[in-house]
Amino acid sequence: xxxxxxxxxxxxxxxxxxxxxxxxxxxxxxxxxxxxxxxxxxxxxxxxxxxxxxxxxxxxxxxxxxxxxxxxxxxxxxxxxxxxxxxxxxxxxxxxxxxxxxxxxxxxxxxxxxxxxxxxxxxxxxxxxxxxxxxxxxxxxxxxxxxxxxxxxxxxxx
Amino acid sequence: xxxxxxxxxxxxxxxxxxxxxxxxxxxxxxxxxxxxxxxxxxxxxxxxxxxxxxxxxxxxxxxxxxxxxxxxxxxxxxxxxxxxxxxxxxxxxxxxxxxxxxxxxxxxxxxxxxxxxxxxxxxxxxxxxxxxxxxxxxxxxxxxxxxxxxxxxxxxxxxxxxxxxxxxxxxxxxxxxxxxxxxxxxxxxxxxxxxxxxxxxxxxxxxxxxxxxxxxxxxxxxxxxxxxxxxxxxxxxxxxxxxxxxxxxxxxxxxxxxxxxxxxxxxxxxxxxxxxxxxxxxxxxxxxxxxxxxxxxxxxxxxxxxxxxxxxxxxxxxxxxxxxxxxxxxxxxxxxxxxxxxxxxxxxxxxxxxxxxxxxxxxxxxxxxxxxxxxxxxxxxxxxxxxxxxxxxxxxxxxxxxxxxxxxxxxxxxxxxxxxxxxxxxxxxxxxxxxxxxxxxxxxxxxxxxxxxxxxxxxxxxxxxxxxxxxxxxxxxxxxxxxxxxxxxxxxxxxxxxxx
Amino acid sequence: xxxxxxxxxxxxxxxxxxxxxxxxxxxxxxxxxxxxxxxxxxxxxxxxxxxxxxxxxxxxxxxxxxxxxxxxxxxxxxxxxxxxxxxxxxxxxxxxxxxxxxxxxxxxxxxxxxxxxxxxxxxxxxxxxxxxxxxxxxxxxxxxxxxxxxxxxxxxxxxxxxxxxxxxxxxxxxxxxxxxxxxxxxxxxxxxxxxxxxxxxxxxxxxxxxxxxxxxxxxxxxxxxxxxxxxxxxxxxxxxxxxxxxxxxxxxxxxxxxxxxxxxxxxxxxxxxxxxxxxxxxxxxxxxxxxxxxxxxxxxxxxxxxxxxxxxxxxxxxxxxxxxxxxxxxxxx
Numbered sequence: 001x002x003x004x005x006x007x008x009x010x011x012x013x014x015x016x017x018x019x020x021x022x023x024x025x026x027x028x029x030x031x032x033x034x035x036x037x038x039x040x041x042x043x044x045x046x047x048x049x050x051x052x053x054x055x056x057x058x059x060x061x062x063x064x065x066x067x068x069x070x071x072x073x074x075x076x077x078x079x080x081x082x083x084x085x086x087x088x089x090x091x092x093x094x095x096x097x098x099x100x101x102x103x104x105x106x107x108x109x110x111x112x113x114x115x116x117x118x119x120x121x122x123x124x125x126x127x128x129x130x131x132x133x134x135x136x137x138x139x140x141x142x143x144x145x146x147x148x149x150x151x152x153x154x155x156x157x158x
Numbered sequence: 159x160x161x162x163x164x165x166x167x168x169x170x171x172x173x174x175x176x177x178x179x180x181x182x183x184x185x186x187x188x189x190x191x192x193x194x195x196x197x198x199x200x201x202x203x204x205x206x207x208x209x210x211x212x213x214x215x216x217x218x219x220x221x222x223x224x225x226x227x228x229x230x231x232x233x234x235x236x237x238x239x240x241x242x243x244x245x246x247x248x249x250x251x252x253x254x255x256x257x258x259x260x261x262x263x264x265x266x267x268x269x270x271x272x273x274x275x276x277x278x279x280x281x282x283x284x285x286x287x288x289x290x291x292x293x294x295x296x297x298x299x300x301x302x303x304x305x306x307x308x309x310x311x312x313x314x315x316x317x318x319x320x321x322x323x324x325x326x327x328x329x330x331x332x333x334x335x336x337x338x339x340x341x342x343x344x345x346x347x348x349x350x351x352x353x354x355x356x357x358x359x360x361x362x363x364x365x366x367x368x369x370x371x372x373x374x375x376x377x378x379x380x381x382x383x384x385x386x387x388x389x390x391x392x393x394x395x396x397x398x399x400x401x402x403x404x405x406x407x408x409x410x411x412x413x414x415x416x417x418x419x420x421x422x423x424x425x426x427x428x429x430x431x432x433x434x435x436x437x438x439x440x441x442x443x444x445x446x447x448x449x450x451x452x453x454x455x456x457x458x459x460x461x462x463x464x465x466x467x468x469x470x471x472x473x474x475x476x477x478x479x480x481x482x483x484x485x486x487x488x489x490x491x492x493x494x495x496x497x498x499x500x501x502x503x504x505x506x507x508x509x510x511x512x513x514x515x516x517x518x519x520x521x522x523x524x525x526x527x528x529x530x531x532x533x534x535x536x537x538x539x540x541x542x543x544x545x546x547x548x549x550x551x552x553x554x555x556x557x558x559x560x561x562x563x564x565x566x567x568x569x570x571x572x573x574x575x576x577x578x579x580x581x582x583x584x585x586x587x588x589x590x591x592x593x594x595x596x597x598x599x600x601x602x603x604x605x606x607x608x609x610x611x612x613x614x615x616x617x618x619x620x621x622x623x624x625x626x627x628x629x630x631x632x633x634x635x636x637x638x639x640x641x642x643x644x645x646x647x648x649x650x651x652x653x654x655x656x657x658x
Numbered sequence: 659x660x661x662x663x664x665x666x667x668x669x670x671x672x673x674x675x676x677x678x679x680x681x682x683x684x685x686x687x688x689x690x691x692x693x694x695x696x697x698x699x700x701x702x703x704x705x706x707x708x709x710x711x712x713x714x715x716x717x718x719x720x721x722x723x724x725x726x727x728x729x730x731x732x733x734x735x736x737x738x739x740x741x742x743x744x745x746x747x748x749x750x751x752x753x754x755x756x757x758x759x760x761x762x763x764x765x766x767x768x769x770x771x772x773x774x775x776x777x778x779x780x781x782x783x784x785x786x787x788x789x790x791x792x793x794x795x796x797x798x799x800x801x802x803x804x805x806x807x808x809x810x811x812x813x814x815x816x817x818x819x820x821x822x823x824x825x826x827x828x829x830x831x832x833x834x835x836x837x838x839x840x841x842x843x844x845x846x847x848x849x850x851x852x853x854x855x856x857x858x859x860x861x862x863x864x865x866x867x868x869x870x871x872x873x874x875x876x877x878x879x880x881x882x883x884x885x886x887x888x889x890x891x892x893x894x895x896x897x898x899x900x901x902x903x904x905x906x907x908x909x910x911x912x913x914x915x916x917x918x919x920x921x922x923x924x925x926x927x928x929x930x931x932x933x934x935x936x937x938x939x940x941x942x943x944x945x946x947x948x949x950x951x952x953x954x955x956x957x958x959x960x961x962x963x964x965x966x967x968x969x970x971x972x973x974x975x976x977x978x979x980x981x982x983x984x985x986x987x988x989x990x991x
Binding site: 009011012015016019026029030033039040041042043044045046049050052053056057059060063087089091092095096099100102103106107111115118119122123126127137141145148149153154155156157158 | 192195199200203321323324326327329330331333334337341343344346348349351375376379380382543544545546548549550552553556557560561564566569570573577581584585586599602603606607610611615617
Binding site for chain 3: 198199202205206209210296297298299300339340341342343344345354355357358359422423473477478479480483486487489490493494496498499500501502503505563564565604607608611612614
């Protein structure tokens, strides 16, 4: 994490602008709690915190002036490409999408069925094959979860 | 005197109690290690389970689980960078880098020994000073809790890594997350965007599991090909000279732990944060810098959070008031078993106090034993190929989050925090300050408004209160000294001017 | 599903187990119980000590989950959204009766079926022993002379202290600073440390402190002195007009979905009636500072309606809420 601290990473500026935008949204939401600024009420702290977020995100943006962009990146399109290359590797994209599908599936199949499918699919994908051993590990994992959570802790899984 | 002695040894001499304490510690280590499974939850389940048991047996099991559980959180923190409980968050800062160097075995060994030392100091303080410490804890007015929370916020400088602005942003973000939900005073929804599910707020363990567990899983996806580090498990028990070297730090942080634990409004999570900060400030030249695998960074929080267990029992046994969530449930257990937890407990059933003290000490001995065995097997977790580990981590995070409140919405939030955490991590933000904010945010808001209401909303009286009362004055002075003294604020300002 | 023999066997075993229950096929699996408040609180304690007795009668396991937050809205909302098959129970306190009035939610216990109103808590107004007041009358007099000076501990809008404050204000005038805490526990701690002047609390939270002399009772919310707290005068000594609201107290109850089949409701009502009446639970409740009610059916509904109308109107008259109970269809007591 420490390697590129003085160099602006691809997409970093955009991200920091998004944080500024987020701070403004929070400030607006916080202001709506009391419809005003008061010293001791439900909205006091949210407003204060939003202002701190706003201030520090401005400071972060300001600090970019001292940092340098990667000399190889010249245009916005190039930066976008580098960004995609660094953060949207197939591994990560597949994992993000499959985990969202998995969470959605829990509600309409059941926890155990969707977890088994999720684990088996991810194991097979990441290990590039080895179907039988992947299925076995997934089964084992399900068995351990069942014993630990459903039997011992009586957590009612969906 | 002889009575006291026989009560103390009760749990040590009865084979049944001995067995139950041991079982509790062992179970607690695993409960604590799994994020989402909390000691509070385990103890509440045990209440129904042990309903018909004799009270001593039930308590022995609960004490065991408590002691084991507080320790267990450090295991996953060291091995996977996923703290099993909020009080182990700081353990991950230096524990995980150690595991990356192949020293997980040694780290777990050291954290076990330090946990036991912390735990025993906690028990000792409980045994010797309980009534006085309880009276001291009662002296803390809302404005003092406010000052403690402010002091906690100053830790941001030791947690935020290289960019203070990012650290401050993260703390404010965390605190904002902590405030979501129904307002305590007026019952207005705050920052819920109209969602009924959010009225109850976002559980801070959900944030923790997302930011650490899921974000870590995503982060690991970056270098799938990297072969896991082979762990050196030859030397697990730390050598005596190492223990002696860290003993002074361990004692100091244990005292922090027991005092913070004894305050009814704060617990092991805040104690371990303070302890980490103390270590960072007091140890000038660690062999390895903090955050990169300093042993000091492991010793401090682990001593403190286990010492906080003894602290939490102080108000419970002397006043019948809980010191934290676990002791709150235990008070319930006493009530259900027909005892009357309150100031009379020590007078009417004196054995209860000494039995608990003895039992806690016993549990710590078992902790030493169980903590030092099974490490070889545990460290194998780190060596599991990532292809298998990463999907399993996600499933574990899902189950852990769901078991908190049986809410799928919280599971979605958890994934959301995971993705957010991943991006924050990519762009140089640290997770520590966010968790700091989530933990301290509600305390800050609550205590500030209590303090303001107490003085009839007069800011002058509020500020005056901070310096007039002796206890508040001490806390205020500490804050001022820290601000002026060795914080990076000075260095930061200095470097700013220099650069111009 | 395709095991008729097994089903028959289960019915046979079930009918033996549920003594007197005519509809033996319920319960055939674990029941999920949702507690509206957090672990270690009063509702939690009552429910956890009652449950083993119910499990014995029903011969099944009731898996308890604490689903706290939003003054209980979260837990209640969850149970109302489950299938109405009797396998999801709600364990709640008095708060839902005021949700529409407080603007917290649209629903109340009218939208669920009461299985049992277990009991109600007694209320004490307590102070610390160093306090110059010995009775609530003295405190009230001081407050009349020095408005806005005394500090009262509260637990937020809709909490017990705010309701009692409203009741008092609907017939008298008590102008104080309210300092809000996260629950009875933190409030009692602040009272022990003398950071607040007084606080209305449930007896279960303070009985032991008063017995040990760490706290002092100013008044009990009732028209007679309590046997457990000799020397603490009833609140009617200070404000006789409060008589019309009494008896009043926070209560605990068990509820199921409105559309649950009648036979299941009957089985549950029967089981809870037996369990609440059991010696073991009665002993606990007395020790805990609660009063047993054990109401179901029509009686339970009456109790709920009465509680709601008394509380809602007194809060409205004390200007503690903006909405009129009339708008919400709550009749005047």
